[in-house]
Amino acid sequence: MRTSQLLIPTLKEAPADAEVISHQLMLRAGMIRKLAAGIYSWLPLGLRVLRKVEGIVREEMDRVGAQEVLMPAIQPAELWQESGRWGFYGSELLRIKDRHQRDFCFGPTHEEVITDLIRNEIRSYKQLPATFYQIQTKFRDEPRPRFGIMRAREFLMKDAYSFHLDQTSLQETYDLMHEAYTRIFTRLGLKFRTVYADTGAIGGSGSQEFHVLADTGEDAIAFSNASDFAANVELAEALVPSGKRSAPQQTLNTVDTPGQHSIEDVSRFLKLPREQCVKTLLVQGAKDNIMALVLRGDHELNMVKAGKLTGVASPVVFATNEQVRAAVGCEPGSLGPIGLKIDVIVDRAAAHLADFVCGANQDGKHYSGVNWGRDLAEPLIADIRNVVAGDPSPDGKGTLAIARGIEVGHIFQLGTKYSAAMNASVLDQAGQSVIMTMGCYGIGVSRIVAAAIEQNHDDRGIIWSQAIAPFQVALLPMNMQKSQRVREAAEKLYRALQDAGIAVLFDDRPLRAGVMFADMELIGIPHRLVLGERGLDANTIEYKGRRDAESQDLPLSTIVEFIQSQLADGSAQK
């Protein structure tokens, strides 16, 4: 491809509303343009990358025997009412009406459609297991689209659905998909981790997420330094502290803490470490009541864990200041578990404390030297906090570290959630009707493009891995407009590279060298060839890999072979 025939509207400066590096670089490299919040056009260069990602995903899906289909983006409300999600999914579901005022939605996911399709087409256990996938545009009316393509409302997703007679069969396909996903992200040249995850709105039982590791990731992942264990922080279990709780040493005291509200304030005021304080959070109970959750001062409430407790409203909703005053009689900054008339649930770590500090349920007062079982009853204990770095790994091996990740894939064992609601069944060997068991498997295809950039860039621009680069080689002729020799040599080399099947971008624009260099580095082409008078005199050409510090002069006669060997090298990051 010639740059003169390709729209590459590069920018020197990033638009002010682009915050993260991948968003900035995709705009600057001329890959995408925004149409509305969370809705983007893909320009030629961006689309080439997107298609590369798609291609790898498609190959690996086909390889594990999944069959490609394409389902409608627009779906009738009836299916969603049947599954129960028309009401449940909320405003993230973009609802539309047709000319007859019938309700439709723009599909955010396709469990309903595929289940409807399969219940009509598959009748016998002999046709199972079967897996179907599509690569298709989804729309989720995100409460807060951000970071460009990373969290868009309209985005490209690969979604696959598998159907089984029983759980054993589902597990086999699930494992196969796990392997396929691992191959996909490996081939894409990404550093990633598989983590255990919450199932969220999709529902079902087991589920794992695939995260690309990047500091700008929106998710926190906990993983062991001594085993394969990795889990979303939402889900990672905080173990019961080892050893016995210390015996009380201090007596219960009331201390004046005027104006000290946060744990930060109180620990500084009393010159005590934060982990010697507890914080008490009031939340809505399951039935129109208020409950208290107690955590160690240095720990954070895990909303997912708390929401799963019986008695606590799900999702977790904090009590308002008015409700706190009504229930306890003081401001939220002075709450404590002693003497509360409401149900109290205490985190494992907080329950392990002795001689701790807590609010006295009076403004400006705290208790010190507090001990469970002496100053107040032994508590009801649960795991309700986020794990932190240094916690023991839940699998008993090593300690946890926390990293940030971008979720690019998610696999679920759905069980019969949709098939039962929509009565999708087959006849088994005995002629009995059996509800099919299902799995579903998603990959954020467009998000991968952004994630790859987050993980691979420098101050000059994007650094594509060979697997998804829009072009493998950039061919830059120096001063071609003036030099007949350079022009002829460049045209000849361009043809030779093309004949060798190499995706080459020939910069034939009448531009100064600096502009070409800057553009090609910005758009991240892995290999660069510079052809000039100087080199022609010596029969050499300059080569530089995108990550190389220095360029090298190579014999012109063998350059095609050299590039081929670089591409075959497999170290995709060259």
Add this chain to the structure above:
RNA sequence: CGGGGUGUAGCUCAGCUUGGUAGAGCACUAGCUUCGGGAGCUAGGGGCCAGAGGUUCAAAUCCUCUCAUCCCGACCA
């Protein structure tokens, strides 16, 4: 949804406090010079100052409302 910010040329931004002919750099067009790291000079083109009301002789500027958009929190590929 709650909280905060921003809307002026394709992009980055000045101008607004103190109303009085709409600006700069980059990008774009033409010419000359330059030509291996985002060139220089000259001459151009391009704006309903987000929109709608108001105040005023006069509004980008002051007031009100609306819309868009971004950031921080509860959700997700």
